[in-house]
């Protein structure tokens with residue numbers, strides 16, 4: 001069976017975990033959390049990178065940092081993972097879903113302004129498949145209406161928009177290190193704090209609402225409960241595993257890009273024959289090959305293709321059921337404007353096997369089966 005995902009292992013994970021075992025220091029914010037944070041801060045050019053237990057938790061921290069309250073509105077695409085919305089609903093927000101662009105599957109930046117009301121507090125762009133949203137347009141709208149921009153860059157680690165790393169462009173950026181993502185530690189994430197005034201409060205929120213970080217830096221002589229918060233820091237064991245992956249981030253990235261390019265090159269003919277649609281990468285974006293997807297003509301065709309690939313020992317999967325048509329989505333949000341693309345495009349999208357160190361002969365087999373299905 002050619003699996004849809006095989007999480008990366010790069011070689012140093014065991015050695016680093018062994019070091020944690022020997023150090024006898026397992027709780028958060030030890031040596032490897034520090035190494036991972038400093039690595040991200042210098043690589044991604046952000047003010048502060050805080051490791052979290054997941055991207056979901058980085059998003060929840062963002063909602064607290066943005067002071068989201070009962071009745072506030074938050075704008076995001078309906079074509080995303082539940083956590084993008086849940087984090088804000090937990091603080092009492094109403095979710096305002098905006099349609100996506102059919103070419104990138106990202107929020108349509110030209111529809112955001114019309115969805116803004118006096119209650120709007122934040123925009124949450126999701127960089128689908130590690131391909132950037134139109135951040136210049138989004139930041140401009142945010143500035144005009146004084147809104148927070150929280151990037152859901154769960155899939156966008158190492159991707160760039162106009163030379164800047166995704167996650168470092170908005171006020172806050174959220175990464176995922178779940179095993180289905182490019183760089184992983186099983187379950188994990190990070191919050192990028194891109195503006196100095198938010199750093200101290202972010203540390204407090206992450207440490208159960210206490211000023212423990214300040215205490216350890218010697219800035220206060222005891223630590224106490226000072227704000228809202230929860231336990232958002234991962235153990236050193238996870239951080240050690242993650243640091244091994246971050247150290248080899250460029251190697252992983254290049255390897256995934258090679259696989260992605262091979263898929264694209266070999267499938268261009270099927271696109272030319274108008275059998276399938278391939279992903280679109282805007283000129284100003286350098287992507288991280290998080291995902292290789294194609295679009296079928298219809299839901300029915302996609303179902304037949306999944307079954308055909310499965311019968312040929314190839315695992316392929318579809319992606320999000322749009323949030324606005326889910327039970328919770330109906331309760332906690334509404335779709336602003338017309339759903340011209342979200343539902344239609346989501347029904348056609350199919351993700352092919354894609355992971356670090358994937359055998360090129362396996363990619364060849366997937367390509368061969370696609371030709372067999374379509375021609």
Ligand SMILES: *Cc1c(COP(=O)(O)O)cnc(C)c1O
Pocket residue numbers: 053054055056057080081083084126152154155175176177178188189
């Ligand atoms: C994976 C993902 C998340 C959640 O990440 P976790 O680390 O599993 O919490 C959130 N948003 C998007 C777009 C994702 O792809």
